[in-house]
Amino acid sequence: ALREVLPALSSWRQGRQRRSTVDGWRYRIVWRPQPEPEKAELAGRWVLVVPAGHLDDDLVQATSHGLGDRARIMPVSGTADRAELAAQLAALRGDADAPLHVVSLLALDDRDAGGHRGVPSSLLSTLALTQALADSEVKARLWAVTQGAVSTDAAAGGPETHRASDPIRNPGQAALWGLARVFGLDHRERWGGLIDLPGTLDEHALRRFLALLGGDGGSQDEYAVRSSGVHVRRMVRAPLAPSAVPEPWQPRGTVLITGGTGALGAHVARALAAGGAEHLVLAGRRGPDAPGASELSAELTALGTRVTVAVCDVTDRAAVAKLLDSFTDEAPLTAVVHTAGVVGEARPLGETSLDDAMAAVHAKVSGACHLDELLADHPLDAFVLFSSGAGVWGNGGQGPYAAANAALDALAEWRRAQGRPATSIAWGAWAGGGMVDEAVAEQLRRRGVPAMDPVLAVHALWEAVDHGETTLVVADIRWDRFLPAYTVSGPRPLLDELPDVRQLLAGQKEEQADEAGEKGSELPGRLAALPEAKRKRMLLDLVRTHASAVLGHSSTDAVRPARAFRELGFDSLTGVELRNRLNAVTALMLPATLVFDHPTPTALAEYLRDELLPPEPQPEPQPEPQLEPEAGGGTPVLHELQQVASALQAAGDDDTRRALTEGLRGLLAQWEGQTPPPPATVDDELAEASDEDMFDLIDRELGTG
The missing domain is CATH 3.40.50.720 (NAD(P)-binding Rossmann-like Domain)
Structure with a gap:
């Protein structure tokens, strides 16, 4: 009997393991209702980016009227490229100091691009707009707006969606959500969010829409506005319900x-x-x-x-x-x-x-x-x-x-x-x-x-x-x-309801509280309190630590300070990820080309030092020593010595100055008929070095200075 039972038990156990594994892989998108957004002051200047053929659409007119005289409409042709759009944005921005907000209504253009079914023309114009914003010196935030591109049913995607009360009406516009979401990951500093509106924008939905544009939604960046209220997007676990399959x-x-x-x-x-x-x-x-x-x-x-x-x-x-x-x-x-x-x-x-x-x-x-x-x-x-x-x-x-x-x-x-x-x-x-x-x-x-x-x-x-x-x-x-990696440039409320994420975020908050002195705006103050050699070391460690994390290394050993980022395995994508990480810990707005403009960890650390701290005051230039020629016009030797004195003023790094000093001492000893002193050894330097000198010496010996 046992021989008959054991295979059945084994099969049952394997089935439970399979069920547990697959359930751990299952997630679903849901939409959660939010409190009514408070009416907010629509400060700054606003640009409505509109397809050229849709200037009279109800949504355009309603939004323009709601924003009032602070808004300008920017028509976009189907053939506009990033350079044209960047120029239009710059012209609309002018010289005003007020913040600029860009609201894209490009989703209204539902034509297929290039005759390709399912490829909306609005997707390509939105891509060009994101590129123009990234290229432009205009500091602006982008809101991407769609109509009927998402469904807010309680458990969108589940079996109950068969009887959807808020069905998707324009599935083609959903492509903009995928593209714009990636822009938000790569350019947090230029990101407002995504807002989906109902097919008919009544006064209730319009009021909520304008409140979201002008308000402070915190970290929220994916909204669905309906006449009944505002919803936000969440990903939740979706284990299979223990019900019979009909x-x-x-x-x-x-x-x-x-x-x-x-x-x-x-x-x-x-x-x-x-x-x-x-x-x-x-x-x-x-x-x-x-x-x-x-x-x-x-x-x-x-x-x-x-x-x-x-x-x-x-x-x-x-x-x-x-x-x-x-x-x-x-x-x-x-x-x-x-x-x-x-x-x-x-x-x-x-x-x-x-x-x-x-x-x-x-x-x-x-x-x-x-x-x-x-x-x-x-x-x-x-x-x-x-x-x-x-x-x-x-x-x-x-x-x-x-x-x-x-x-x-x-x-x-x-x-x-x-x-x-x-x-x-x-x-x-x-x-x-x-x-x-x-x-x-x-x-x-x-x-x-x-x-x-x-x-x-x-x-x-x-x-x-x-x-x-x-x-x-x-x-x-x-x-x-x-x-x-996903939250390096900011919180992602999409994941807020996942227990695993909540637990990890709680741990991160404790770590961040312990390390608050190293974050954001407090970092310059901490650096300023350190001697120069320790500043270099701290920033180099910062760069190497985050570069190692991006590349998936468990330590910084593989990220050599003088090795080029390209040789370490960085490409444009991982370069952007490193930029995002450093933005988060420095509170700077670093360019996406960071690892190419500053191609080694050492060079990047030096750049961060210059960005985080004001330049040190330079000493007043000293007059060049003048050697009086002998009566009768002097000699060529004195003239050459005058040139040497001028050249010494331009001596740059410490190694060069040290070598010049030893050479001059040797010449002086020979001139005076003495034996030149032996060059200083590492032991001599260590004995006489201050803390700052010691860090510089170690860097030189390791080839990392």
Whole structure:
């Protein structure tokens, strides 16, 4: 009997472990009601950035009227680039000293960019605007405004979203949330926030909107304003409810997997084949010529599934329509799993071209839109979209990718509100391949997002479809690593309701209280009280500590003071992260090009010293010693000695002066017929050195001074 019980117990235990692991990966976005915002004085100057063809829109007129004569409208054409927008901002700013606030209503332009379905023109103009703000010397804060881009239902994304009381009305505008969120991460000092307004802006919603613009929302930066009140965005844990599954998903007929021969598509295909799918269609740009396609087809066939590997670029609407028309009634299409898309190279928004942004969104969103529209009247059991956590919390250096994934999540909510099946999962990193290569996967691991077991990830997908989830985050997040990097430039209220984060933040506050003298505006005072050598050491340690944290090192040993940041492994993205960290601890507004302008830790520490402390007073220049020539006009030797005396006045660093001193003493000893004294040894210098001299000496001996 025991032999029969043990396997059952083992299976039960494994099931509990799997359930616990997957539950630990599940999160959801919710919207929490907030107290009524107080009416605030709208100080400063305001610029409404408006698409050129929408100057008469109700939202533009209502906002302009509400801001009064302090507001100026800045029309933007669809072809405007960052330089043009920067010039417009500078002209509107003028010479006034009042703060400038920029309110972007660019979301009103709902045209597709470049004829690419699902790529809003407003996304590209918003990218150009963020670049113009970053380029400009104008000190301004950006508010990005949308209408009907989010749903404030109590548990948006859960099964109850099927009966949404506040459905998404403009899913395309959600892409701006993904992009603008990344701008807020990279440029906290220029960030106001995101505000979504209702489709109809009544007097109650307008009053709340203006109150948010003029008020002090603290750290809040993601709002949804409705006639009923104001809501803020939060991410919460979402363990699976212990309830029976009303309609478990049983794959049948034909299941289409876009990106089917890629790593993610292959993991899904294996699970569907094992689950009984009759016919799998693996669609991709290269079809049977894709690496590993023939081996995957053979593997799936061996599981008893008929496999078709099709050539289809899902961004091409005609190609998608042709593929869908090829399915027969014998094995009708019953489910779609859209995994196609590309991550692209991570780079700051300031280095992202409009063409690159359009390509990144086009690759992921256009195909989803084509499938949604072409299958609008086709009965499906499942319509699954592969999204990413980048669209939920924003990843520095991945603005267009974040935009694309935010758009996919919104498309799923919009479909579900229309009564059609849809599940969008914002994934973390997958092991066994996926959307990123090994180098990026290692970087994600160091930042607190380790790769998930593909078997468990597919299990999470299956459960999400079983339980009628609309949007869901499935990611293994190690908050002790993730949180410090994510909050380096300021608090992120998105995470306020996560118990793990609350505990970590409580610990951080205690540490910050203990180290308050080293933070922000108190740092200059502490530096000023130190001798110069100790200032250098303190700032160099500060730079090396934060550089090590950005690179994922456990100590500062690998960050040599004189080694170039590029050689240490810094790129434009990690350079921005280091800049953000140093902004937070110094209270400075450092440029994004910091590690390129000051290419070594030593050079950067010297720059910080100059920025944090006023220049030391320079001694009054002393008159050059004049050597009186002998009667009769002197000699050439005296003339040359005069030149030597002038050159000595320009002697710079201590090492040079020390060498010159020893040389002059030697010459003098020879002139007087004496034996020159031996050069000072390290022991001699240590015996006579002050504290400041000792630090300088150690730096010289180690090659770090």
